[in-house]
Amino acid sequence: MTRLLIVMLTALGLAACAATADTPRTAGPPLPMVERGDIAIATMQEVTRTLSSDAFEGRAPGTAGERKTLAYLVERFAAAGLKPGNRGSWFQDVPLIEITASAYDPLIIADPRKPPEEAEPLRYDFGTDWVGVSYRPQKRIDLRQSELVFVGYGINAPEKGWNDYAGIDMRGKTAVILVNDPDHARKDTRGLFNGRAMTYYGRWTYKFEEAARQGAAAALIVHDTKPAAYGWNVVQAGWSGPQSHAVRDDGAKGETLVNGWVQNEAARAIFAAAGQDFAMLSAAATRPGFKAVPLGLTATTGFDNAVRRYASKNVIGLLPGAERPGEYVLYTAHWDHLGRCPASQSGDDICNGAIDNATGTAALVALAEAFTKAGPPARSVAFIALTAEEQGLLGSEYYAAHPVFPLARTAGGINMDALSLAGPAHDVTVIGQGKSRLDAYLAAALKREGRTASPDRAPESGFYYRSDHFSFARRGVPMLYFDGGENLLHGGRAAGAAFARDYTEKRYHAPGDEYDPGWDWRGVAQDLQLNYLAGRMLAQAREWPNWNKDDEFRRIRDASCGAPGGC
Incomplete structure (x- = not known):
């Protein structure tokens, strides 16, 4: 923009x-x-x-x-x-449609494999630790115990022989996604995804669109300042307050319930709670043949929406x-x-x-x-x-x-x-x-x-x-x-x-x-x-x-x- x-x-x-x-x-x-x-x-x-x-x-x-x-x-x-x-x-x-969210519940990350007395859920506050909105024009959004799946960079690019969603059914699940492209750390503009030159697959817009096409209930991008090219303050400001969209022909039924971002430190803690090493999985996601990794954890949150239609x-x-x-x-x-x-x-x-x-x-x-x-x-x-x-x-x-x-x-x-x-x-x-x-x-x-x-x-x-x-x-x-x-x-x-x-x-x-x-x-x-x-x-x-x-x-x-x- x-x-x-x-x-x-x-x-x-x-x-x-x-x-x-x-x-x-x-x-x-x-x-x-x-x-x-x-x-x-x-x-x-x-x-x-x-x-x-x-x-x-x-x-x-x-x-x-x-x-x-x-x-x-x-x-x-x-x-x-x-x-x-x-x-x-x-x-x-x-x-056009304007959706303004309010009354956010915290983002609760739980381990359903353990009884409550053995595993204290992780709680993340809106704005400080995570942000999210819905493209669906409904008064209440509830994401309940949605299984977390790490899908690497969340890319499905047939012409490049790359599909981070291969072999995984995302229906009802929450995709956890890395920002930018797999080869963004290169210093030149060569490589399968053009190296340091971001492609459409690296944009957050694409990642949310692809998660929706895969049937995901929600999508959370892990923020990282360098590959995102902006700090958390930009994410926090941009994903708070009224959000306008062009009216979708299907009434946004094909969209996820929640699209959002999670702080990098919070993501690392979530992966650790899943028994996974965030750095190792992130490195694996840069290589061809990466397979999505179910984290064994669930995400729960909700918020109210005020909907205004105009033209x-x-x-x-x-x-x-x-x-x-x-x-x-x-x-x-x-x-x-x-x-x-x-x-x-x-x-x-x-x-x-x-x-x-x-x-x-x-x-x-x-x-x-x-x-x-x-x-x-x-x-x-x-x-x-x-x-x-x-x-x-x-x-x-x-x-x-x-x-x-x-x-x-x-x-x-x-x-x-x-x-x-x-x-x-x-x-x-x-x-x-x-x-x-x-x-x-x-x-x-x-x-x-x-x-x-x-x-x-x-x-x-x-x-x-x-x-x-x-x-x-x-x-x-x-x-x-x-x-x-x-x-x-x-x-x-x-x-x-x-x-x-x-x-x-x-x-x-x-x-x-x-x-x-x-x-x-x-x-x-x-x-x-x-x-x-x-x-x-x-x-x-x-x-x-x-x-x-x-x-x-x-x-x-x-x-x-x-x-x-x-x-």
């Missing part, structure tokens, strides 16, 4: 000595030649200034600020020459293709922000979200104008302003689960989130470099513009899986995402790091993220030209881009290819 991307930007400028990623693979047919786009920075300035004004009240979903945002985006999309993208409507309804909207504008209108290229950005937030010392309590992400939303409008000026490309181009990114990629997740344009007919896309106002740069920072054929499109655009690509210097953090493009990628659609450059034309890497640090400390997710008339828009102009060129080439191309052969999303794309000739 954007917050973590901004944190990374600070680290990027300070980590010049970090290892670089492998050279991206760009082999494939020649790419079509396209002209540079006529991108109006005046449009960027006007739309960013308007959306981040106090009149829009921080653009929180379900508020008056949303209504103003939607009306304004429709006005700008129509003026740019787009057509309503959803069967005559500009909108896609996104039903928001994605905004979709379409430029129909001139030759192959049934094939699509996507540009995405999230329009939402936080709305009201803790007040600053001056009393300002509106989180305006100028950089995050009025800039990305404005980019949709400016790029739409440039595309219509140039005339329709061969493929249709959809410009999608997504809702509820700040609440967990909910608008993109809902669209990808209920696509207006079939994903099997979607050639690929480009996501834009929190554009850099640091000024012009020699480079861009590519998130997810080496994953798909779309690297070739960006490489061609960079070469044309005389710029270079800097790799993600913190691949172990899995930032590719934390913004809206991920919702599409996990369903097989190749998506391109890059941040502003590290190496500024004026001041180099030190200046880039200073800008990122100032934004993170003083304005990010705070009332200070306001429009600044003194911003240097030349870097934005550079980056938008790359977005235009890469997307225009993709919209003109006949090829059907795919993920690289060893990527975790390749088999999904292969199964859904809809273009003539396949992938």
Whole structure:
């Protein structure tokens, strides 16, 4: 998500000595030649200034600020020459649900093999020792004497010949899972799971999803600061209070009762009570052929849920293709922000979200104008302003689960989130470099513009899986995402790091993220030209881009290819 991307930007400028990623693979047919786009920075300035004004009240979903945002985006999309993208409507309804847990029972770990007088249960308090929520919209959650099973990294990856759940029936049981990937400790980005570069299998989202697919009653990830890339305080804050989700078609019946995390020291004590050595089992889980280990202990807990249902909207504008209108290229950005937030010392309590992400939303409008000026490309181009990114990629997740344009007919896309106002740069920072054929499109655009690509210097953090493009990628659609450059034309890497640090400390997710008339828009102009060129080439191309052969999303794309000739 954007917050973590901004944190990374600070680290990027300070980590010049970090290892670089492998050279991206760009082999494939020649790419079509396209002209540079006529991108109006005046449009960027006007739309960013308007959306981040106090009149829009921080653009929180379900508020008056949303209504103003939607009306304004429709006005700008129509003026740019787009057509309503959803069967005559500009909108896609996104039903949302908010679940707030309270009255937590402690997490009780017991040994049913021993009589109560011989074994005192382990008791862990919510927040201090463990955290957990439920995705099920029911008033009461009760996990009762659920058998604990250590499932290593909780991965089922057929294309890699790896299945931590092989031979175990998880129905009614609680999966205890390690964070990140089995080879995360490597210093390079090679290995079955890309070494230190986290894959989708290393993300906590995947681990909970797979546990649910296996029929588990609950899933608990063992926290470890280094492979998680954040401390327990982040887990504690993120897994407390209201949790929003896109409404699931099955009413969340296929979800576990409880998804959560347990402190590392608590996990070690639990394994010891089971007569197991946590370190030894963790080491065994890094090797192929690992088998899940029943711990012989049970977990019991419960809590109340308050459920609130509300709705928001994605905004979709379409430029129909001139030759192959049934094939699509996507540009995405999230329009939402936080709305009201803790007040600053001056009393300002509106989180305006100028950089995050009025800039990305404005980019949709400016790029739409440039595309219509140039005339329709061969493929249709959809410009999608997504809702509820700040609440967990909910608008993109809902669209990808209920696509207006079939994903099997979607050639690929480009996501834009929190554009850099640091000024012009020699480079861009590519998130997810080496994953798909779309690297070739960006490489061609960079070469044309005389710029270079800097790799993600913190691949172990899995930032590719934390913004809206991920919702599409996990369903097989190749998506391109890059941040502003590290190496500024004026001041180099030190200046880039200073800008990122100032934004993170003083304005990010705070009332200070306001429009600044003194911003240097030349870097934005550079980056938008790359977005235009890469997307225009993709919209003109006949090829059907795919993920690289060893990527975790390749088999999904292969199964859904809809273009003539396949992938």
